Amino acid sequence: MTLHTLIDYDTLRLIWWALIGVLLLAFAVTDGFDLGTGILLPFVARNDIERRVVINSVGPVWEGNQVWLILGGGAIFAAWPQLYAVAFSGFYLAMFAILVALILRPVAFKFRSKREDPGWRARWDGVLFFSGFVPTLIFGVALGNVLQGVPFRLDSQMHIFYEGSFFGLLNPFALLCGLVSVAMLVMHGSAWLQLKTEGLVAERVRRYGSMAALATVVLYACAGLLLWKYVDGYRITSMIDPVGPSNPLLKAVEGHAGAWFVNYAAQPWTMAAPVLGLLGAIGAWLGLRMRREIFTLLCSAVSISGIVLSVGASMFPFILPSSIHPAASLTVWDSSSSHLTLFIMLVVSAIFIPLIVAYTTWVYHVLWGKVDEKAIRDETGHAY
Numbered sequence: 001m002t003l004h005t006l007i008d009y010d011t012l013r014l015i016w017w018a019l020i021g022v023l024l025l026a027f028a029v030t031d032g033f034d035l036g037t038g039i040l041l042p043f044v045a046r047n048d049i050e051r052r053v054v055i056n057s058v059g060p061v062w063e064g065n066q067v068w069l070i071l072g073g074g075a076i077f078a079a080w081p082q083l084y085a086v087a088f089s090g091f092y093l094a095m096f097a098i099l100v101a102l103i104l105r106p107v108a109f110k111f112r113s114k115r116e117d118p119g120w121r122a123r124w125d126g127v128l129f130f131s132g133f134v135p136t137l138i139f140g141v142a143l144g145n146v147l148q149g150v151p152f153r154l155d156s157q158m159h160i161f162y163e164g165s166f167f168g169l170l171n172p173f174a175l176l177c178g179l180v181s182v183a184m185l186v187m188h189g190s191a192w193l194q195l196k197t198e199g200l201v202a203e204r205v206r207r208y209g210s211m212a213a214l215a216t217v218v219l220y221a222c223a224g225l226l227l228w229k230y231v232d233g234y235r236i237t238s239m240i241d242p243v244g245p246s247n248p249l250l251k252a253v254e255g256h257a258g259a260w261f262v263n264y265a266a267q268p269w270t271m272a273a274p275v276l277g278l279l280g281a282i283g284a285w286l287g288l289r290m291r292r293e294i295f296t297l298l299c300s301a302v303s304i305s306g307i308v309l310s311v312g313a314s315m316f317p318f319i320l321p322s323s324i325h326p327a328a329s330l331t332v333w334d335s336s337s338s339h340l341t342l343f344i345m346l347v348v349s350a351i352f353i354p355l356i357v358a359y360t361t362w363v364y365h366v367l368w369g370k371v372d373e374k375a376i377r378d379e380t381g382h383a384y
Contacts, residue, residue, distance in 0.1 A: 283299030
């Protein structure tokens with residue numbers, strides 16, 4: 001018996017489905033408040049010192065937070081190559097816009113305070129807003145399109161053909177999901193800034209964060225209602241082998257109204273995800289109103305986790321459904337890498353992910369506390 005057979009192939013596929021979700025969730029919760037802070041920058045900071053306070057609240061940690069996105073993208077490439085191929089070719093222009101924004105963000109951090117010119121600094125502040133808003137909106141729009149099905153097909157040789165367009169991604173339901181994403185991360189950014197700032201900045205943060213938390217509740221509920229009433233989900237209508245070959249074309253799939261809610265009826269415990277998404281946002285609103293800093297941040301993180309997990313719970317076992325060739329839809333059971341590849345990656349992940357978590361935890365511990373406005377005025381103790 002070879003070592004990798006100690007874990008069944010279907011179990012490994014399920015583990016990696018869950019692990020990809022954990023990596024993307026870690027990115028949403030950690031880098032989410034960085035993106036939300038960038039969106040809030042023009043609204044909660046009215047002068048140069050206040051803007052530097054906001055920027056320095058995330059300056060020491062944003063690079064580490066972005067590691068989770070890199071890990072998630074790498075893991076998708078290795079564990080779910082067909083998903084990587086479809087997503088990164090079909091959403092090419094959207095991914096390009098995200099990469100441009102994420103590349104410009106460190107440039108803005110580094111160059112913004114290099115000159116005293118107010119116009120120079122204002123332009124880089126605009127870049128920071130752009131680098132927060134654009135990825136946040138596009139991530140939500142992409143998720144909305146995934147729920148509706150992506151227009152791709154596979155031929156008998158497993159060649160991928162994407163038949164959509166960039167503007168086709170900007171449909172009403174997807175844009176609503178984009179607004180959910182923006183409201184959610186503005187709420188999260190507000191929770192972080194309440195923890196890291198004081199005075200007028202913190203007061204403005206509570207006001208905008210409260211509005212964002214309420215918007216998250218309303219927009220998420222509306223998206224769920226529309227998904228139930230007007231967006232067809234997908235269901236497998238044939239037998240599928242959990243340890244079979246990675247060939248999506250060996251199954252039959254059909255679109256069906258309300259299919260994304262079947263899992264909730266079959267497994268009622270999965271209802272915890274959308275419930276936590278709503279209750280977490282309500283808790284964040286209360287925390288902002290009551291000035292409970294840690295409570296607000298925890299509730300915001302719970303809300304993000306619930307909203308993201310509700311998508312995975314709804315779609316399982318689908319990973320990426322096809323709207324024009326449903327049989328080509330990618331699922332947990334028919335689009336992964338080989339048994340050996342998944343096992344080796346799991347061993348590597350078991351070694352390095354705890355190290356990343358430990359280092360990240362240490363960094364947050366060392367850098368805990370409020371951003372000191374006096375130190376920024378005196379040009380001591382802060383990087384940006």
